[in-house]
Amino acid sequence: MPGSDAPPFRDRFIAGVGAYAPLLRLNRTAAAKALKFSGLGGRATGFRALAGWDEDALTQAVEAARLAPGRPDNVVFASTSAPFLERSHATLVVDALALAPHTRTNDVAGSRRCAVSAVLDALLGRGETLVAAGEKRPGRAGGALHLAYGDGGAAARVSDRGAARLVGYASLSHDLVDVYASREHPDPYAYEERFVRETGVARVVAPTIKSALANAGLEPSAIRHAAVHEPIAGSWRDIARATGIEAPNLASDLTQSLGDLGAAHALFAFAACCARAKPGEHVLLASFGSGCDALVFEITGPMPGADQAAAALRTGLASDDYIRFLSLSGALELDWGVRSEFEQKAQATVLERYGRDMIGFIGGRDAGGNVQFPKSRIPVRPDADGPEPWQDVRLADELATIVSITADRLNYTPDPPFWFGLAQFDNGARVMMEFTDADARGFSVGDRVRMRLRVKSRDTRRGFRTYFWKAAPEQRPSLEG
């Protein structure tokens, strides 16, 4: 039995969770309608979470991690669709969350199991670790995976104290090639579903879960909530039958409401489970991909971030626009015209001087108490008369009110219109900035907004991108009508 002889471990906890889903949810029925002539696209039920053009695996991981507060010693970024092959995303997470620069960092990838594997490593290790996962996997129009997948992020913070205590685990390493992506073939390539379902359940997931239960000394009936990443959507029934677990699997629900979130999937479902679980109940977290990690937790108290994670499933904006989906997901390259050709090269020297204040949204409080962004040698405060010392002030978690705003339809943006305007922060700062996540109402003077980390510029010629914060509606619309 895989991992059943796992060595003893000391009490370690998940102390906070986070989950993030992008605003848009593509109705798969609409996609099926658009693809009807071809018979392609896969299942025509449920919704697929669709990231904005300015979101990627990193931004979504950061948004999820913002819900799992803490001062970790170690940050792990997990994704199979990280935007950079060489540039540490975990380091960018540290900067985006304005964590201490001595925080250790590590990026993990290789399979969609990587985030849970990192959580397990952290649980078996020491100190406080934040695991932040995000996915925005590419796909080709018409491919079943393109619609089965979703975009999103999830996070978990591991510590010596917390709300979910690890009581058992098991791991299995197994190179079952269900899906792969490679440098030569960046879009995920999938093999036959029946093969994956039957082999994945029988030889990978079910045995690992059984081992974890054995390791925890629990009967299957003790599991009240499951966050098990299915090898193929709909295979939970087979897993439950094979393991004897009767609990509902929130990870299965997630594939219907958001899609398969890859590295973020199981952690997202776990966060949602924590919103439901009561102290004393057990939760199963299991991931799949080149093997399986299964972890059993006992809930010991309210989980920070869990309610927000659950709420993320209830808000969003449904969309029937298949062409917009193709464009935003990179499956369709539209001709945006000459205005889209402008140069967006970022300079490394400039990033070195200002980049951390940008991705961390760090302004400053001057000697007179005024908060300003960005900082400057001489403050903008009218009575300032020379250089002053600054105290850093992070604006990312501040709310703001719109002073002026427009929907610019002239300038190029991959998802028109280009909203930008002046935001007055409650702490006194004011910033001319871009806006994002507009709902059907758009933005107006006086609206309240919150900050979201987004891609600021994409240098498609050189494959580089910069990040900054954008103002989004304080509240998202409800999906429940």
Place this chain on the structure above:
Amino acid sequence: MASGIKDKVAIVGMGCTPFGEHWDKGPDDLMVDAFEEALADAKISRKQIQAAWMGNALDDINVGNSALPLAHALRLKGVPVSRVENMCATGSEALRAAVYAVAAGAVDFALALGVEKLKDTGYGGLPLRTKGLANDLWLPYGSAPGSFAQLAGAYGARHGIAQADLKRAMAHVSWKSHQNAVTNPRAHLRKAVDVETILKAPMIADPLGLFDCCGVSDGAACAIVTTPDIARGLGVANPVTVKAVQLSASHGWEMQYGAWDGSYVPNTRAAAKRAYEEAGVKDPRADISLTEVHDCFSITELVTMEDLGLADEGRAPFDILDRCFDRDGAQPCQIDGGLKCFGHPVGASGLRMAFEVYSQLLGRAGARQLKQVDLGLTHNLGGAPFNSVAAVSLFGRLN
């Protein structure tokens, strides 16, 4: 104690090309056309030009950096030439430099020339360029209409004016300029447009529709300035003189410090106040005969009327609809069609405004000549309402 420049400098020659889509002319052609007209007007030779300032805002659009393109095009041998750039206020900036040179007694004749060749971009609107600067890491890549459109929402919120009502006043602004441009042979857009067409035009940046936006044009304009004494020596008995040239630039206050509500342009107010003081204008509504303001967008002209003190705060939409700024109104504005219809070759626009005031003061404006013109104002605005350079100048006759 500074005494200002009122009546210290005379304009003895001006030139202005037709603005528009000059597919067959390069920037050198435009510069030569404007300059030769000004030289003929001034009745001096090119060798008498002792210093020159070239205004060009977007050097990467087929003009080139430095002032050498001007020195080459005009063959100004050994003359000190400088390029100035202050976004859309560039033309006024060039004039300011030349005026100051004469006022300082440094030279007898100075040239200010603005030129822009925008139609070599290959598309409509102004080009968008980022250079990997620190600001590119956070400032939005907003368009000019997007930047100015924000005045509308903020203005409506401040004064409790519904956007539909504001939009109708804005439409009248554009309607008026189209009417005025019909009689101007140098204007880019010489076609009258009815209000309903303006209101129904495609949206560019909410709430600015196509007709709320000025033309994007090629063109050049220039002025030759000298002292009033020399002007008289050239046979100009009562020359056009500069009464004031003032400029105010943002230092970050609007978009970094929480006091501005986004509904007006603070620099226009600051520059106007100083210009009125310099020129001795006590009551701008009574003293100023006509205005050429920076109507890059209809909403800009609307708030500028208040910023210049030509309308009470919150009243500009009503005054506009009451036709106060129409050709036959109390305060004619954009009698030449303005940026809206004369066109907006960025670096030339400030000098084009001066050209119209100069022409009106000399009674040379042809079909659009106003009856009584004693003092004209130009308002040239660069940047965006939240980060601007505003130039306000006044021109009249020496006596």
